[in-house]
Amino acid sequence: MSDADFIQVDPRQAALGHQLFYDPILSGNRNITCAHCHHPDFGTSDGLSLGIGEGGVGLGTERLAGTGDSRIKKRIPRNAPGLWNLGARDLHTFFHDGRLSKSDQFGNGFDSPAEEWLPQGLNSLLAAQALFPLVAQFEMAGNPAENEIIGAVHDRIDAAWPILAKRVRTDPKYQRAFMTAFDHIDMPDQVSIVEIGNALGAFMAVELQSIDSPFDTYLRGDKAALTTSQKRGMELFYGKAGCAACHSGSLLSDQKFHALGVPPFGPGRTRRFDPYARDVGRMGESDRLEDAYRFRTPMLRNVALTGPYGHNGAYPTLEGIIRHHLNPAQALSRWSPEMAQLPEAEWLATGDFVIWQDRREMQRQRAARDIESVALGDSEIADLVAFMHALTGQGVSKTPFGVPSDFAP
Template identity: 25%
Template sequence: MISRVGGVLAIAALALFLGAPALAGTAKQVIQDGKKFFEIDGELFPALEALGPPPIPKDNPQSVDANGWPLTDDPKVKLGYFLFFEPALSGDGSVSCQTCHVQGAGWALNSAISRSYPGQSHWRNSQSVVNAAYMSKLFWDGHTASLETQAPSAAKGLAGNGKQDMMTARLTVVPEYVEMFTAAFGSANNPVHDAWRALSAFERTLTSTDSPIDQYLRGDEDALDEAQLRGMDLFNGKARCIMCHNGKLASDEKFYNLGLPRQPLFSNIAKNQIGFRSQNYGAGLPEEMFRKTKSDLGLYHRTHNHEDAGLFRTQPLRFIEYTPPYYHNGVMDDLYEVVEFYNQGGGEDYVQKDFGYSTKTDRLKELNLTEDEIDDLVVFLEGFSGPEVLMEIPILPKPPARISVN
């Protein structure tokens, strides 16, 4: 959080910056060191900003245009494009990235709980790959800090059950892949490690930065309609969204417990319960907690700090229109449900219920939004989504039926 210091310049009218209509806004805007913030409960939160090109890590460079946008004709990107659809990167050769990140479903999955490999169930909602390139905390509990480490975590874990040696062998028996790895990385000697890097380079081209809100934030005053502008004012003020959904990403990438409803799929389908409970077991929950844990403990899985139980990383909001259902356990089907949930100040803290202490964030309060205000907020949230990102599904190179060794 940013503390309020002297020299804060309060702007009375939002119109100057945001082209807001002449109505009494609920948001309190503050300029500090030339940067724009909104003030809620005496704290400052960074204003939303348009997205520029995604950051590119120095240890996995890729070619960019004059403005820093990743180019799609980079051999790494081309390889990553094939590998995204390539089921060889899994245990039984049947699961690819696109199994859970379907381009027609916003590069996520239109189901509450994501898929696992055959015979197994997953336990969390699949998130969009679009704009994942901007994030420094991936997965709902933020357990990886880069695309390069996210990919193996999924492919070798609950999603893919892939094993390093088998995946290596599967890639090296395909001559086209040997060529592509050589073109992108100089050799095909370490193809699985390089596969994660190629996938990451490809994912850095999966961006959505031209949503109506981005256009508006770049200065196109007509990009948002009146209702959306009213919604934006609520977002930044009365509805308190900006407290967590702020800055370029519309996410502070911090962790909160909102008191989300439990996912009933873990209580009424045995196979889902196995997926859920095996993750708790794998995370090393103490016996008593393991027996009691009915809801996902989120950040606790990483830190084993009790105050982190039930906390999940703030979700970025771009592309959100294409990626229902929402939240780590997919318990909400549409944005109205989401806004209603916040309007009630979130839900009952299941950590309190299960373990007798609360970790729910105190940022959630009853908002007293009117029906009209809820409508305005929802149409504003819809403004976070630009056009769908769609591409041709590649025809994958296949290995020969028999391998000849010289």
């Protein structure tokens, strides 16, 4: 990959997005930021299997589920993905279930949960994606009766965005910044959620571009960039192990959906009115039975930094998730709840693994698999792990903006 493979953004807007990304002003109760679930110290994820969103305290693996009335009401249903290279031009589908994609279906450039109510003017998938955590109850918006944001969301998804935009544009530290970053903004009262989304998207596109891994250097002609073990792992990845069947192309993802039989737990994301504590994957978006339990293929650059792994973070290590891909049935039989990185929340504990008590649901999930077993030895698996580490960018700790000195998790 090269710089030409990424969307071009205005550096002034990226600088503004940097401020917003680390500012709790965008959350309903002003107590959580984008960075709480996507922090550089955890590879732009959070180090947890299922995140602790609104109401939690702390950062990453030290984050707690809160206490009293402000404690979390639900775990975030899916693992927080890393944000690397989401500014790539070829990306057309976002989220584990693909519920955001480029499309002309609703006249605004996107097929999204907001349908025709997503505002016009968002200039990238990244900009559109940035708006949805802001209005998600358990991520950033908060719970009913706690603030005006969540109240508006329950009227209609787009009702909260103007309220958030007013918060931002009436904050003195942002007024001049928006007029500087956007040529069409002459007065603060012109700032809408569109400019906020575009700024956040610009920041993520610039800050989290990573194309300087040893693997990228190798592809540019430096055959000494990979170790002997990493080269063997690369050969397995593109050969015997079959990884490249899905992790293909420059993105290392086919952007399609596959059922892997990953061990289930947590509240899951279901279709509307689905009573199960389960995750139906792509079917929750498409409502097609053939899409049940299928999830989008993740990109792999910097994957060694973004554990736990799987759509719900079921495996704490790269070796674990690789072994699952190689033999899903065996890996599922050996998996234990202790492998899940779930901060203690005793009031949620009874539901964390309740799905395992539903024999029929577990049978359905075991039957839904799109991958065949591949026999590899321990040394070959170690080589695959080594190759995954070869996908880590050399500049991940020296991004253009970094974490603000006044960020207080």
